[in-house]
Amino acid sequence: MRHKYGYNKLHKPTDQRIAMLKSLAVAVFRHNRVETTEARAKELRKMVDGIITLVKKGDLSSRRRVISLLLGDKDLVKQLYAGKERFGKRSSGYSRLIQAGQRRGDAAKMVLFELVDAAA
Template sequence: MAQRKLGRKSAPRKALFISLANALFKNERIETTEAKAKEVKRIAEKLITKAKKGTQHHRRQVMSTLQDKETVQVLFDEIAPRFAERQGGYTRILKVGPRRGDSAPMAILELVE
């Protein structure tokens, strides 16, 4: 499945998604554009699913994606146990209307529960 390019080359785009995913797991909610929220949601759902399995192998895979020890610790110790019984749908996107400066459609991406 193709991802949105968001007017960036692949390396800056990947860095943006990693940064947003880290912020989501640390703060449990972020406000960004709808397009970015939809892309980060895909990444976050997969990372939470890996964190639920909890093995060393999955921890290393998540670490290679997020590249931040503190965030990986929070994800495995706090967030994954919360979703142990849930089969999917760990995040939700709430649309909040256009941004004041450029009328870009904004959204809040947050962890459920």
């Protein structure tokens, strides 16, 4: 049965949620690490793992899809495709969540979302 199988809506309309996740994904690929709430990071993990899988696939249609998922940043896409051997032997688990305590304002659980290197 597929009870409770889905995604977290993060209390946002669809267009805002997708835009937020795309901008977080761009930040992760630029800086290899981003600090965000636990709920956002769990949803971001799905998107980032999918993008890395598309990069490893390497054909033209996957490149165009990655460009659309990364807000049209072609320079970032070139960097990803140039360094795609970074995740070559790994079949999944491209990211990790590290607990970072609670946010001061509303006590939300904060995590560090970072990419796992191939050497680690």
